[in-house]
Amino acid sequence: MAVRExxxxxxxxxxxxxxxTVFDExxxxxxxxxxxxYLIKDEKTVLIDTVDPEKKDVLFENLEILGIDRIDxxxxxxxxxxxxxxxxxxxxxxxxxxxxxxxKCKDFLxxxxxxxxxxxxxxxxxxxxxxxxxxxxxxxxxxxxxPETMTTYLIEDKILFSGDxxxxxxxxxxxxxxxxxxxxEDAKRYYAEIMMPFRxxxxxxLKKLENLEIRYIAPTHGPVxxxxxxxxxxxxxxxxxxxxxxxxxPYVSMHGSTKVMVDYVVDRLTEAGIEVIPINLTKxxxxxxxxxxxxxxxxxxxxxxxxxxxxxxxxxxxxxVNALRPKTRFIGIMGSYGWGGKGPDQLKSMxxxxxxxxxxxxxxxxLPREDDFRLLDELVEEIKKRH
Numbered sequence: 001m002a003v004r005e006x007x008x009x010x011x012x013x014x015x016x017x018x019x020x021t022v023f024d025e026x027x028x029x030x031x032x033x034x035x036x037x038y039l040i041k042d043e044k045t046v047l048i049d050t051v052d053p054e055k056k057d058v059l060f061e062n063l064e065i066l067g068i069d070r071i072d073x074x075x076x077x078x079x080x081x082x083x084x085x086x087x088x089x090x091x092x093x094x095x096x097x098x099x100x101x102x103x104k105c106k107d108f109l110x111x112x113x114x115x116x117x118x119x120x121x122x123x124x125x126x127x128x129x130x131x132x133x134x135x136x137x138x139x140x141x142x143x144x145x146x147p148e149t150m151t152t153y154l155i156e157d158k159i160l161f162s163g164d165x166x167x168x169x170x171x172x173x174x175x176x177x178x179x180x181x182x183x184x185e186d187a188k189r190y191y192a193e194i195m196m197p198f199r200x201x202x203x204x205x206l207k208k209l210e211n212l213e214i215r216y217i218a219p220t221h222g223p224v225x226x227x228x229x230x231x232x233x234x235x236x237x238x239x240x241x242x243x244x245x246x247x248x249x250p251y252v253s254m255h256g257s258t259k260v261m262v263d264y265v266v267d268r269l270t271e272a273g274i275e276v277i278p279i280n281l282t283k284x285x286x287x288x289x290x291x292x293x294x295x296x297x298x299x300x301x302x303x304x305x306x307x308x309x310x311x312x313x314x315x316x317x318x319x320x321v322n323a324l325r326p327k328t329r330f331i332g333i334m335g336s337y338g339w340g341g342k343g344p345d346q347l348k349s350m351x352x353x354x355x356x357x358x359x360x361x362x363x364x365x366x367l368p369r370e371d372d373f374r375l376l377d378e379l380v381e382e383i384k385k386r387h
Contacts, residue, residue: 241327
């Protein structure tokens with residue numbers, strides 16, 4: 001437990017989850033995470049978001065450290081349980097509290113947590129709410145990363161409590177960003193794994209924040225930004241339509257033939273001055289793939305056939321790419337087979353959400369021969385022309 005002060009009268013009272021390694025039973029988080037909950041002490045006492053129910057005792061211990069015997073308002077920026085799941089427990093301990101949120105989030109909270117309808121105060125987009133000397137402004141920022149998400153702006157102190165927006169899965173004892181490069185890398189992974197499909201909506205949300213003077217960005221995961229421009233500018237780059245001169249090669253190789261092909265293409269692209277990132281899907285964290293999807297121009301999937309179809313690790317990677325809908329422009333497929341299989345159309349049919357151009361497919365029988373390397377040269381030349 002630890003209470004950390006942002007400025008006088010405003011505290012982070014949430015919980016650090018040092019050893020959590022998987023989120024939503026899907027996302028690997030190598031640096032742990034935090035569930036940030038913020039307390040504002042004014043004429044009214046306001047709690048902004050709560051914590052994962054697993055860590056509710058930490059929240060209550062922190063509130064006790066501050067001597068909090070009354071909470072007037074609980075603001076819910078996002079209904080997902082890692083932030084809202086402890087609201088029922090807070091309401092039980094502080095029965096006078098009301099939950100402030102938008103109508104869509106209210107509906108989620110009723111469905112997910114069975115919070116009584118009479119405990120809510122609904123706020124509209126742009127609405128201001130006095131809590132004494134300070135004023136809160138509620139700004140709808142949907143689809144970061146659920147449809148009901150919003151942010152809360154403390155006008156007098158210029159603090160944006162951003163919910164999952166601008167967050168990062170990172171456990172750290174320091175409150176503010178200490179290593180900007182590392183935090184942006186964590187935030188990039190976080191964006192890639194849950195925000196990327198909503199680029200257009202995020203562009204709109206960034207525009208809604210342009211006229212705010214922001215001194216601090218306080219997200220619900222990761223450290224507080226006391227230099228907000230670094231994360232705002234990173235988001236602007238990530239959601240822009242611009243791609244990098246980068247090729248990703250997610251691959252699986254069972255008996256070495258596909259690996260020979262991957263190594264050859266990697267060498268030829270490197271010689272051409274194109275950044276290329278081979279990703280061995282059976283050995284590397286899938287987060288490496290998702291992070292690099294943000295700005296890659298080309299993806300080349302490489303796999304052998306297994307039981308007349310592609311290797312399951314490649315099938316999963318293709319499914320993930322389709323779900324995340326990156327701004328990738330070109331897709332290639334290569335690999336090897338022993339006696340046959342369903343072929344590349346199987347993978348192409350899974351990429352229905354992407355608006356891409358398909359490059360030359362290179363599927364060879366067995367270990368590559370001289371003629372096969374010429375086919376790979378043609379694939380490399382095709383990539384070079386498009387980069």
